[in-house]
Amino acid sequence: MASSFNNHSDPQDMWYVLTGIPGMEDSHIWISIPICSIYFVAVLGNIFLIFLIVTEKHLHEPMYLFLCMLALADVLLSTATAPKMLAIFWFHSTAISFGSCVSQMFFIHFIFVTESAILLAMAFDRYVAICYPLRYTTILTTSVIEKIGMGAVIRSFCICFPFTFLVYRLKYCGRNIIPHSYCEHMGIARMACDDININIIYGLTVALFSTGLDIVFIITSYTKILHEVFHLPSWAARFKALNTCCSHICVILMFYTPAFFSFFAHRFGGKTIPCQIHILVANFYVVVPPMLNPIIYGVKTKQIQDQIILLFSYISICC
Numbered sequence: 215m216a217s218s219f220n221n222h223s224d225p226q227d228m229w230y231v232l233t234g235i236p237g238m239e240d241s242h243i244w245i246s247i248p249i250c251s252i253y254f255v256a257v258l259g260n261i262f263l264i265f266l267i268v269t270e271k272h273l274h275e276p277m278y279l280f281l282c283m284l285a286l287a288d289v290l291l292s293t294a295t296a297p298k299m300l301a302i303f304w305f306h307s308t309a310i311s312f313g314s315c316v317s318q319m320f321f322i323h324f325i326f327v328t329e330s331a332i333l334l335a336m337a338f339d340r341y342v343a344i345c346y347p348l349r350y351t352t353i354l355t356t357s358v359i360e361k362i363g364m365g366a367v368i369r370s371f372c373i374c375f376p377f378t379f380l381v382y383r384l385k386y387c388g389r390n391i392i393p394h395s396y397c398e399h400m401g402i403a404r405m406a407c408d409d410i411n412i413n414i415i416y417g418l419t420v421a422l423f424s425t426g427l428d429i430v431f432i433i434t435s436y437t438k439i440l441h442e443v444f445h446l447p448s449w450a451a452r453f454k455a456l457n458t459c460c461s462h463i464c465v466i467l468m469f470y471t472p473a474f475f476s477f478f479a480h481r482f483g484g485k486t487i488p489c490q491i492h493i494l495v496a497n498f499y500v501v502v503p504p505m506l507n508p509i510i511y512g513v514k515t516k517q518i519q520d521q522i523i524l525l526f527s528y529i530s531i532c533c
Contacts, residue, residue, distance in 0.1 A: 225382055228312040229390065230405065234302045235493050236393045245494075246303035252501040253296040259508035260285040263518075270521050276354040277343070278518075280336045281511060283363055284465070287332060288504030291325040294318060295500040299395040315397040316378055322398060322500075324374040326473070327424055331366035333466055334428045337435040340459050345442045373424050380416060384408040393489060395497050421477060429470060436463075461514040465507050472499040 234242055267273045267282040298318070301307040310318075342353050377399050384406035392401050403413040436459070443455045476496050512518050 225312045225386065228386060230310050230312065230315050230397070230402075231308045231391045232298070232302055232310055232395060232397070233308060233391060233393050234299075234395050235490055235497070237490050238494075242303040245497075246300055249296065249303075249497060249501055250300055252498075252505045253292055253300075256292050256501055256505035257289055260289045260504060263508040263511070264289075266518065266521055266525065273517060273521060276339050276350075276359055277336070279359050280332060280339055280362075283366075284329065284332050284336070285508060287325050287329045288507055291322070291329065292501050292504045294321045294325065295396045299497060302395055310397065315392075315402060316381055319381070319397045319399055319402060320374055320378055322396065323377060323420075324370050327370040327373055327420075328366050329469065330425045330428045331369060332363075333462075333469060334431055335362050335366065336462050337432040337466075340462060341435040341439055343458065344439050344455050369424075373420055376416065380413050381406075384410065384413075394493055396500075425470075425473075432466060457514075461511050464510050464514075465503070468503045468506055472503075 233239075235245065238245070263285045264282050267278045267285075295318070298307075298310070339354060343350050346353065381399065381402045384403065385408040386405060387407040389405045389407070392405065394401050399413065399417055403410040439455075439459065443452050446452045446455060472495055476492065476499060512522065
């Protein structure tokens with residue numbers, strides 16, 4: 215049960231109610247079945263991918279090390295949201311404390327910004343591999359990859375930690391029902407009876423100057439890649455070069471398309487896009503890309519296919 219509010223409640227004493235998908239309460243059980251299945255496959259697939267890359271020395275290359283980082287981020291993103299989501303759908307466990315809600319909000323935004331930075335690093339990896347193949351191993355050394363990974367984490371922390379201060383500074387005095395399945399920044403801010411213009415401005419600034427800039431740099435990288443590819447002498451060489459980028463392009467589209475649909479629907483499509491559609495897309499967004507990423511790389515990357523075949527052959531022999 216959510217606790218009642220005074221005129222100005224202490225955030226530490228507050229509880230919120232996450233409603234799941236408003237208007238679709240009768241379908242929560244049916245919606246939970248694909249979400250649970252997808253979450254299970256996402257966790258298993260990404261953990262298996264991490265295990266494969268860490269244990270197989272043949273995969274200790276920049277592209278696969280970045281893929282390992284992406285897989286870890288996928289596991290964390292889906293795990294930060296899906297368990298509570300399923301608890302709401304299955305057990306009507308809708309109550310969440312203010313502190314837990316803010317913690318979930320921070321990790322969701324933190325992991326999202328980190329994933330965006332990793333996708334940018336993967337685009338840079340493909341740019342170096344295709345445009346400067348002879349210098350690939352000297353540019354993307356293990357030390358450089360570690361610094362890129364640490365830089366992605368530190369940047370994301372510095373960008374997302376202010377969100378916690380922005381919601382704690384607000385005054386809350388009555389509204390405690392969040393029409394969503396998990397906590398995010400503007401969902402919490404809208405529960406306040408205070409001016410949230412700073413929250414809105416900071417949220418837009420983060421979207422434009424972190425994720426937005428990442429997209430600009432990714433597009434720039436692929437523009438240079440395409441320019442280089444179409445100057446190759448043969449169609450076979452062009453196809454081989456483009457084929458190495460296919461998996462990454464698919465992952466980029468899966469990551470950014472629903473994210474920006476959710477972002478713009480939340481801010482500008484309130485009257486034209488039903489709330490149920492927005493929340494349903496947001497729910498599947500945190501589990502579907504994490505499930506598909508290892509599948510896409512497993513299908514499109516021969517080195518991973520070969521290692522999977524070798525691993526299962528070894529297991530079958532041992533058994």
